[in-house]
Amino acid sequence: MEIKSVGVVGAGTMGNGIAQIFALGGFDVIMRDIKQQFVDRGMKTVQKNLERMATRGKISPEDKDAALGRITTTTKIDPLADRDLVVEAIIEDVDAKRELIQVLDAVCHDDAILATNTSSISITKIAAASKHPQRVCGMHFFNPVPVMQLVEIIRALQTADEVCTAIEDATRAIGKTPHQIKDSYGFVVNRVLVPMINEAINCLYEGLTAPEEIDAVMRLGANHPMGPLSLADLIGLDIVLDIMETLYQGFDDPKYRPSPLLKQMVDAGYLGRKTGRGFFKYSNG
Numbered sequence: 185m186e187i188k189s190v191g192v193v194g195a196g197t198m199g200n201g202i203a204q205i206f207a208l209g210g211f212d213v214i215m216r217d218i219k220q221q222f223v224d225r226g227m228k229t230v231q232k233n234l235e236r237m238a239t240r241g242k243i244s245p246e247d248k249d250a251a252l253g254r255i256t257t258t259t260k261i262d263p264l265a266d267r268d269l270v271v272e273a274i275i276e277d278v279d280a281k282r283e284l285i286q287v288l289d290a291v292c293h294d295d296a297i298l299a300t301n302t303s304s305i306s307i308t309k310i311a312a313a314s315k316h317p318q319r320v321c322g323m324h325f326f327n328p329v330p331v332m333q334l335v336e337i338i339r340a341l342q343t344a345d346e347v348c349t350a351i352e353d354a355t356r357a358i359g360k361t362p363h364q365i366k367d368s369y370g371f372v373v374n375r376v377l378v379p380m381i382n383e384a385i386n387c388l389y390e391g392l393t394a395p396e397e398i399d400a401v402m403r404l405g406a407n408h409p410m411g412p413l414s415l416a417d418l419i420g421l422d423i424v425l426d427i428m429e430t431l432y433q434g435f436d437d438p439k440y441r442p443s444p445l446l447k448q449m450v451d452a453g454y455l456g457r458k459t460g461r462g463f464f465k466y467s468n469g
Contacts, residue, residue, distance in 0.1 A: 189211065194216075196222070198301055198327060199271075201327070201328060204329070205359070207251040208247070212254055266293070269296065278310065297320075300321075306367060307338045311342045322337065326373070335362050337362045337363065338367050370431050381424055382424070384402070398412065417457050417463055422455050425450050
């Protein structure tokens with residue numbers, strides 16, 4: 185099972201990053217989203233990122249042009265029919281992902297691998313929506329995709345061995361490091377990281393100290409490169425809340441209960457960097 189062509193469904197932050205690294209890795213890529221404006225915005229981001237890399241000498245101008253030439257865009261689903269691998273990077277909603285898997289089932293050839301970039305949802309539950317569940321797996325990239333080295337390869341209860349092997353090979357081909365993990369809510373990184381962020385939010389909620397102090401003590405005391413509240417703002421507080429709620433509901437364990445302050449921040453629309461305000465205020469992105 186060899187992967188030569190890739191489809192990416194979703195042209196947002198994660199989707200365009202995934203398309204970029206596959207194109208740089210030499211793969212033929214189709215990036216699809218539901219509206220032309222989303223696709224155009226995604227391609228603009230890819231072009232900007234590749235130009236920055238070329239300016240800094242990380243890639244040659246020829247590599248930049250070749251990578252851009254390997255990406256085509258569409259708002260239709262049919263062009264994905266010939267893809268060896270399709271990675272979904274849509275909203276973090278289990279019903280939406282299961283529905284997309286069923287749509288891809290009807291379009292893609294029977295040997296195509298369907299990978300989900302979910303950050304916390306059960307891969308087993310997503311795979312169960314497919315008529316070929318053995319070809320579904322998790323391929324969890326981290327933000328920003330072009331920079332972060334890790335890809336969690338999550339094996340659903342149904343996933344075939346050769347599918348995981350093919351995904352690991354493709355991950356290495358794009359210069360990333362795969363680590364294979366059994367299916368569990370949040371997998372490993374987010375199961376450890378996001379509850380830590382949630383507890384930092386609880387420290388703020390309980391008035392232990394100011395946001396700047398919480399971040400400072402974690403940088404100095406735990407040798408973290410970024411404080412947990414700054415990291416939450418970077419990830420997006422709505423995404424942090426989604427992951428905490430998935431863990432809480434999935435494990436039915438009160439240790440994963442989302443902080444009341446986290447819920448309030450999301451209700452207020454203070455989602456972090458992308459809205460200009462989270463636990464800190466931001467300007468110009």
